[in-house]
Amino acid sequence: MSSSLVTGKTRIEQMHMQGIVKRFPGVMAVNQVDFDVRAEAGRGEVHALLGENGAGKSTLMKLLYGLHRPDQGTITLNGQPTVIRSPQVAIRLGIGMIHQHFMLVPSLTVAENIALGMKSSRGALLDLARVRGRVRELSERYHLKVDPDVPVWQLAVGEQQRVEILRALYKDAALLILDEPTAVLTPGEVDDLFRVLDQMRQDGHLLVFISHKLHEVLTISDRITVLRDGQRVDTLPAKTATRLMLAQMMVGRPVVLEYDRPAVARGERRLLLDGVSALSDRGTPGLIDVALELYAGEIVGTAGVSGNGQHELAQVIAGLRPTTGGTITLNGQDVTHKSAAHLHKLGLAYIPEERMIDGVVRDFTVAENFVLHDHTRKPFAQGGVFLNFRAIAAAARTAIRDYEIKTPGTDTPIKRLSGGNIQKVILARELARRPQVLIAAQPTRGVDIGATEYIHHRLLDERAKGTAILLISEDLDEILALSDRILVMYEGRIVGQMPRDGVDVRHLGALMAGAK
Amino acid sequence: MRLACTVNRPSVRAFFLRVTDNFPYGVAFAAAFAAASVLLVALSASPFAAIGAMAQGAFGSENATAETLVKATPILFVAVGICIAFRGGVTNIGGEGQMIMGALASVTVALAMPTAPGPITVTLSLMAGLVAGGLYGGLAGLLKAYFSVNEILSTIMLNQVAVQIMNFLLNGPLLDPTEIGTNAIAKTARIAESAELPRLSLPLPGGIADMFGTAELFGRTRLHWGLLLAVVLAVVTYVLLWRTTIGYRIRAVGQNERAARYAGISIPRNVILSMLLAGGFAGLGGAVQVLGLQYRLQTDGSPTGFTANAGFNGIVAALFGGLNPLGAIPASAFFGGLLVGAQKMQRDLGIPASLITAINGLIVMFVVSAQYFVRRRLKRRAFAPSEPVEAPSALTHTPAPAEGNP
Amino acid sequence: QDDVFRVAAVAPSATNDLAFSQSMFDALTAIDEAMGDAFEFTFQEGTFVVDDAAVALRDWAASGEYDLIIAHGSQYGAILEELAPEFPDTSFAWGTDVNTFGLENVYAYTAAAEEGGFINGTIAAALSESGVIGVVGPIEVGDAKLYVDGFVSGATMMNPDASVLVTYIQSFADVPLATEAAEAHIANGADILTGTAQMVVGPIAVATENELRWFGTQSSQAELAAASGVTFQVYKWEVVLNAIIANIGDGVLGGESFVIDLENGGLVMEVSEALDEETAALVNEIVETVSAGIVSGEIVVLPEDPMATPEAGS
Amino acid sequence: MIENILTASVFASTIRLATPYIFAALGETFAQRSGVLNLGVDGIMLMGAFCGYYAVYLSGSLVLGVAAALVIGLILGLVSAFISVTLKAEQGISGIGMYLFGLGMSELLFQRLVGTPQSVNGFPRLAFPLLTDLPIIGQVLFNHHLLVYVAFALVPIGAFILNRTPFGLMIRAVGQNPEAADAMGVNVVRVRYTTVCIGGMLAGLAGASLSIAQINVFQQNLTSGLGFIAVALVYFGRWRPTGILIGSLLFSFVNALQLQIGSIGIDIPSEFAVMAPYVITIIALIFASKRLEKPTALTRPFERGE
Numbered sequence A: 001m002s003s004s005l006v007t008g009k010t011r012i013e014q015m016h017m018q019g020i021v022k023r024f025p026g027v028m029a030v031n032q033v034d035f036d037v038r039a040e041a042g043r044g045e046v047h048a049l050l051g052e053n054g055a056g057k058s059t060l061m062k063l064l065y066g067l068h069r070p071d072q073g074t075i076t077l078n079g080q081p082t083v084i085r086s087p088q089v090a091i092r093l094g095i096g097m098i099h100q101h102f103m104l105v106p107s108l109t110v111a112e113n114i115a116l117g118m119k120s121s122r123g124a125l126l127d128l129a130r131v132r133g134r135v136r137e138l139s140e141r142y143h144l145k146v147d148p149d150v151p152v153w154q155l156a157v158g159e160q161q162r163v164e165i166l167r168a169l170y171k172d173a174a175l176l177i178l179d180e181p182t183a184v185l186t187p188g189e190v191d192d193l194f195r196v197l198d199q200m201r202q203d204g205h206l207l208v209f210i211s212h213k214l215h216e217v218l219t220i221s222d223r224i225t226v227l228r229d230g231q232r233v234d235t236l237p238a239k240t241a242t243r244l245m246l247a248q249m250m251v252g253r254p255v256v257l258e259y260d261r262p263a264v265a266r267g268e269r270r271l272l273l274d275g276v277s278a279l280s281d282r283g284t285p286g287l288i289d290v291a292l293e294l295y296a297g298e299i300v301g302t303a304g305v306s307g308n309g310q311h312e313l314a315q316v317i318a319g320l321r322p323t324t325g326g327t328i329t330l331n332g333q334d335v336t337h338k339s340a341a342h343l344h345k346l347g348l349a350y351i352p353e354e355r356m357i358d359g360v361v362r363d364f365t366v367a368e369n370f371v372l373h374d375h376t377r378k379p380f381a382q383g384g385v386f387l388n389f390r391a392i393a394a395a396a397r398t399a400i401r402d403y404e405i406k407t408p409g410t411d412t413p414i415k416r417l418s419g420g421n422i423q424k425v426i427l428a429r430e431l432a433r434r435p436q437v438l439i440a441a442q443p444t445r446g447v448d449i450g451a452t453e454y455i456h457h458r459l460l461d462e463r464a465k466g467t468a469i470l471l472i473s474e475d476l477d478e479i480l481a482l483s484d485r486i487l488v489m490y491e492g493r494i495v496g497q498m499p500r501d502g503v504d505v506r507h508l509g510a511l512m513a514g515a516k
Numbered sequence B: 001m002r003l004a005c006t007v008n009r010p011s012v013r014a015f016f017l018r019v020t021d022n023f024p025y026g027v028a029f030a031a032a033f034a035a036a037s038v039l040l041v042a043l044s045a046s047p048f049a050a051i052g053a054m055a056q057g058a059f060g061s062e063n064a065t066a067e068t069l070v071k072a073t074p075i076l077f078v079a080v081g082i083c084i085a086f087r088g089g090v091t092n093i094g095g096e097g098q099m100i101m102g103a104l105a106s107v108t109v110a111l112a113m114p115t116a117p118g119p120i121t122v123t124l125s126l127m128a129g130l131v132a133g134g135l136y137g138g139l140a141g142l143l144k145a146y147f148s149v150n151e152i153l154s155t156i157m158l159n160q161v162a163v164q165i166m167n168f169l170l171n172g173p174l175l176d177p178t179e180i181g182t183n184a185i186a187k188t189a190r191i192a193e194s195a196e197l198p199r200l201s202l203p204l205p206g207g208i209a210d211m212f213g214t215a216e217l218f219g220r221t222r223l224h225w226g227l228l229l230a231v232v233l234a235v236v237t238y239v240l241l242w243r244t245t246i247g248y249r250i251r252a253v254g255q256n257e258r259a260a261r262y263a264g265i266s267i268p269r270n271v272i273l274s275m276l277l278a279g280g281f282a283g284l285g286g287a288v289q290v291l292g293l294q295y296r297l298q299t300d301g302s303p304t305g306f307t308a309n310a311g312f313n314g315i316v317a318a319l320f321g322g323l324n325p326l327g328a329i330p331a332s333a334f335f336g337g338l339l340v341g342a343q344k345m346q347r348d349l350g351i352p353a354s355l356i357t358a359i360n361g362l363i364v365m366f367v368v369s370a371q372y373f374v375r376r377r378l379k380r381r382a383f384a385p386s387e388p389v390e391a392p393s394a395l396t397h398t399p400a401p402a403e404g405n406p
Numbered sequence C: 001q002d003d004v005f006r007v008a009a010v011a012p013s014a015t016n017d018l019a020f021s022q023s024m025f026d027a028l029t030a031i032d033e034a035m036g037d038a039f040e041f042t043f044q045e046g047t048f049v050v051d052d053a054a055v056a057l058r059d060w061a062a063s064g065e066y067d068l069i070i071a072h073g074s075q076y077g078a079i080l081e082e083l084a085p086e087f088p089d090t091s092f093a094w095g096t097d098v099n100t101f102g103l104e105n106v107y108a109y110t111a112a113a114e115e116g117g118f119i120n121g122t123i124a125a126a127l128s129e130s131g132v133i134g135v136v137g138p139i140e141v142g143d144a145k146l147y148v149d150g151f152v153s154g155a156t157m158m159n160p161d162a163s164v165l166v167t168y169i170q171s172f173a174d175v176p177l178a179t180e181a182a183e184a185h186i187a188n189g190a191d192i193l194t195g196t197a198q199m200v201v202g203p204i205a206v207a208t209e210n211e212l213r214w215f216g217t218q219s220s221q222a223e224l225a226a227a228s229g230v231t232f233q234v235y236k237w238e239v240v241l242n243a244i245i246a247n248i249g250d251g252v253l254g255g256e257s258f259v260i261d262l263e264n265g266g267l268v269m270e271v272s273e274a275l276d277e278e279t280a281a282l283v284n285e286i287v288e289t290v291s292a293g294i295v296s297g298e299i300v301v302l303p304e305d306p307m308a309t310p311e312a313g314s
Numbered sequence D: 001m002i003e004n005i006l007t008a009s010v011f012a013s014t015i016r017l018a019t020p021y022i023f024a025a026l027g028e029t030f031a032q033r034s035g036v037l038n039l040g041v042d043g044i045m046l047m048g049a050f051c052g053y054y055a056v057y058l059s060g061s062l063v064l065g066v067a068a069a070l071v072i073g074l075i076l077g078l079v080s081a082f083i084s085v086t087l088k089a090e091q092g093i094s095g096i097g098m099y100l101f102g103l104g105m106s107e108l109l110f111q112r113l114v115g116t117p118q119s120v121n122g123f124p125r126l127a128f129p130l131l132t133d134l135p136i137i138g139q140v141l142f143n144h145h146l147l148v149y150v151a152f153a154l155v156p157i158g159a160f161i162l163n164r165t166p167f168g169l170m171i172r173a174v175g176q177n178p179e180a181a182d183a184m185g186v187n188v189v190r191v192r193y194t195t196v197c198i199g200g201m202l203a204g205l206a207g208a209s210l211s212i213a214q215i216n217v218f219q220q221n222l223t224s225g226l227g228f229i230a231v232a233l234v235y236f237g238r239w240r241p242t243g244i245l246i247g248s249l250l251f252s253f254v255n256a257l258q259l260q261i262g263s264i265g266i267d268i269p270s271e272f273a274v275m276a277p278y279v280i281t282i283i284a285l286i287f288a289s290k291r292l293e294k295p296t297a298l299t300r301p302f303e304r305g306e
């Protein structure tokens, strides 16, 4: 099954980046970095790149894919110095990339996305039938199920990921860069992905794998390179590495990977959902008859494969999605059909899943984003009309200090911050008002170890203070590490509920996969 | 032209950089001038005489300067409104129609109360202009917010509708009673003198007065209080957009609807509000044209006959001003000068009006292209010296006080 | 002050619009030719933005260099009413209108466009086989309205059963719309077209293409309407301008209103040279007799109050 | 009554009136689908109208006329693309600059090269054997000049290109997510140049359809703002060629109807008749489908690695 994939493109035996430097305004994103991937005896390699947010991983790989030009340094392919001027050139050379932020056109179908930028076999006419056929073939071979005729915006994140991989396979990339491909996948999906990657490695593909999850890196890679602040810390064989060692290299200090969860007395009931239903964006039932209780001082984790209603659940509770049935009670008050602003006043806080889209206004400053909800409240506004910048900046400065947010200042547009730091701003904002109930959706997706550790500690602190927390995550480790109780969602329903202690992980996985 | 508002500590260097940053605009003018010269020479006119006439016509005398500012006034009103609309994510192309509706309402009010004390009439007439323009703009906002009717389409169409409403009213109910039975052009009666927005002049202190040979600046020109009103409005709007919760919400909706919704900010309400304000300001611009300049409303059947294209020029001025109401002030003055100066060029040198229109187009294109080079310079400068840079940290940098700057 | 008589004029459209603006430009050119060095003029065309005219007029008036400043367009009257009192020593003229605002330094001038309209109407009715005539007008003001009213009156006098279709397209400049308005008239049976304002180039082309007859006004359109044109009422503003120039020479700066008409030679009926002999004879005969009738007062062009029939023809 | 109003000629007139809108709006659709707003359509139309007219005026050749209109449209399209794609200028402003340039330049050239309006022999109305003689249908459908048929034929062709060809796929991708298209090896800049040039050429043709087919005369500001209505119709048609066809026909139909009503002397104030097409277009949109397909990258310049 493997040989048919190699369609005669020059195989890349070896790729070597030497002394690479890349500056951005005010940032040395990549500083004198050497990096290489090589095949041996027809077998490829998985070379993992590790590093905190902003370490320069994506930038280094974008240089390889022709999205940026290096300021210094050389790239050699099979010993030949090569200038990669644009993605077009990279693609021609057999380099593919799956981006951290997916590079898909939402309004186009899967097949159209894959056909994009490729020569059509029918000349000036699209050959979607052929693309479709080939996609079916590939998706069968690699167990990557997607319907080629569905527009991409209708796909859940995990499915979009599959489209990206299919596209790379379709284009027969000899060297494939995967920038945080697992950030959005469930454990089962990660296993599937690793099977694909392993198969590709057998076929002689070279793979660069970026992830924040150390156990994944240790599982799949042959070699590991750690970056910190744009510089290479070390490159080592995966066999000799340990999680603790890697974490320390990345962060530059010892890290705690397991948390204490001191017992907290469960308080009164804060949130009650009774028979709640809602539609998904596609107009299909997204949430069906969901019942849920949340008590003060507990973290309830919601596990499930992406696209099983977690998104709708969070939005419904936050007042951002109309319900089609059932009641929601917050602190004893019926809040069904109440607006987001109203719920917020009653002490609900929400960390949204898509932080760049829902959580912040990109062009606003850090300070302005800090008062997204509370801009009309004292002390941030006088008389509800005039903004008090002194107070806003002071509050933002406090948050920056308390949450160790890396930013040039409070008046920096938030889009200039790294993802982890933006997430910290959101967390700081939501926690600053001492919420009674906190909905945290994917709070550490794409966030580095240091920041993840920090966010987890904060959530546990909140729990200790008596906040009721609903944690929605596709990262099972996170759920297991933080939760007091665990819910499992499948096809819009809550299909299982269990206390954290003594949980059977295999049983949990089966529930997530829809087993009765 | 974009106001560089981000410099916190003014210094000689910063000032110098700001001057050199605008260097490409100088080049753009030179290039536009060169391109225009080709045309001028082809028509056997001297390019230097032409630019001289232009400058003289725009700022060469007290009267020329006043005319430039008179021209700039309605442009500024519209531009300030456009800053709100565009910041709020609404592309308002309806300045023309909104001006007309404002003018119609204000002239109606002014004519309805011929004997009332001046300040009352003026205030009520201005209010009427504000409200009528606002409602007309708000209509497009409403259509967008609740019926998903694209505002570019609706405002373009509503401009034409407004003209026809004006034609109808001026030929009928609002027609000057002394004109009934004549064939004169359709216009309203003249408003009472007490209803006029006063002319604006600056008393000059003795020494300077001697220098200019006149005791007050702009004393014998058409400059009127509308200019002051527009500038005040620009400042107020700046405060509104960047210092108040209202502006905060409008900008949040304009830049990220989903985040705004998540923050509990109502999208339809803010879309309509930005259109109400944008339309209202354009309407005020129309009212000011009537009360301060023309003293009546008249139609030749076209929108431009009354608005002089201010509804469109206001968009360009707002964009040139970086969608900042304060930036719109110099941008509007620049446009006023361009339009008034160009007319002088025609009068003095007999250059055809069409060439002047074409040259104005060239200047707009060249100047807007120059922004590319300005941005590139700014970006280059943002690159730190070549040594490796520490990741910026909150601990090493004392955050500057938050500035409500764009 | 030297001996040169200097005139400055502002007009809404181009000097070669085959219509209103051209009529003034032609008149000034004719005077310039006649008076030679003793006459100079400056012309600002394309001033469709009314307020731009205010700037020009003020600039000229303030310069003190001009003996006469002309605001050629009824939309400029309101400006003059405000401006003229500020410059009492400068003479202004404007048209088409009759109102001098009671000012001593303002002349007004207008055209009895209904007279040529009437003649055109009678000829049109005489030549029409279908009895249906189409008129494309701009907006219902000024000489445009007079012309159309006169035309309707003439046509119905000649043939009481004639049906005159009148469309005002609410614009002086919209050629595509004027073109289609003419097409609509043809579809409704019109075999003769007329119209006024600068957008008539469209209807003229339609008439030519459909081999129909065209009647024009304001300027001679003989060149464009070579094949279709029958008669054109041509404005000769020289008549007014010469009178004003003479007045100013006598120290009278204004206060009077002038009309160009058939009688004083300010309106001239031009007959197309492309007509066949028989038609030409008929047309010339009507022009002569009706002109004479109008001049002598035997024919009343607009019997009733012109405002009483706003929508003619139906 | 109604048979006096809804005559065959009203429908024929609708089709004629719609022609320039279809050309211009279709071209603008291509530009906008790739993410470029070209507000200078009216200026390019005027230049196309003049150049087409002048070529015919000089040579008498309609082929040269069409070619001249296409060439000037292409040149001005290139200039627009250079400003908005390469120099990444604010598209709203640069378009207004282009409009003013076209408005002034076309008139200037006309005054210097031609002088007073003179008609040319433009495209004749075609007569199809049998078809043209059909009652009603013949007059409505088979009695137009060639460019009318070209415009209507371009609607399915445009739709086909956008939906069924790799080039159309690139256009759609570039307008929705230029970063993704770029990452997939699509040359974003080239696609945008191409579409803006297509837009320019079709705008030029739209102008020529007036000056050498419909009206056969040139005059200053011949289009009287028709190009801006065309831009509005792109929004009406929700960036789909069929939508644009419907919008152009609706707008033109109401216009033809109001002219007919005026012509037969039905007594409604002409101001209301003239405003009818604008009002009805808005009302139609209120009731139209709410699905938004706006190219999300519209007016957003593309810069790699931003």
Ligand SMILES: Nc1ncnc2c1ncn2[C@@H]1O[C@H](COP(=O)(O)OP(=O)(O)OP(=O)(O)O)[C@@H](O)[C@H]1O
Pocket (backbone or CB within 6 Å): A024, A025, A027, A028, A029, A051, A052, A053, A054, A055, A056, A057, A058, A059, A060, A100, A416, A417, A418, A419, A420, A446, A448, D305, D306
């Ligand atoms: N286009 C750009 N312009 C300016 N700065 C940039 C740009 N892209 C990246 N940077 C900066 O370069 C540094 C490295 O960013 P990069 O995206 O490579 O980090 P990363 O290691 O991929 O982080 P993450 O784990 O968050 O994805 C960061 O400080 C980032 O802010």
Ligand SMILES: Nc1ncnc2c1ncn2[C@@H]1O[C@H](COP(=O)(O)OP(=O)(O)OP(=O)(O)O)[C@@H](O)[C@H]1O
Pocket (backbone or CB within 6 Å): A106, A153, A154, A155, A156, A157, A280, A281, A282, A304, A305, A306, A307, A308, A309, A310, A311, A312, A353, A474
């Ligand atoms: N109409 C739409 N337009 C754009 N994006 C959409 C649309 N509908 C859904 N999406 C995106 O598709 C993705 C999948 O949404 P969906 O609701 O199916 O997943 P989910 O239930 O939130 O699952 P999970 O939270 O586990 O990812 C989301 O990221 C959402 O933003």
Ligand SMILES: [Mg+2]
Pocket (backbone or CB within 6 Å): A057, A058, A059, A100, A179
């Ligand atoms: Mg990254």
Ligand SMILES: [Mg+2]
Pocket (backbone or CB within 6 Å): A156, A157, A306, A307, A311
């Ligand atoms: Mg999701």
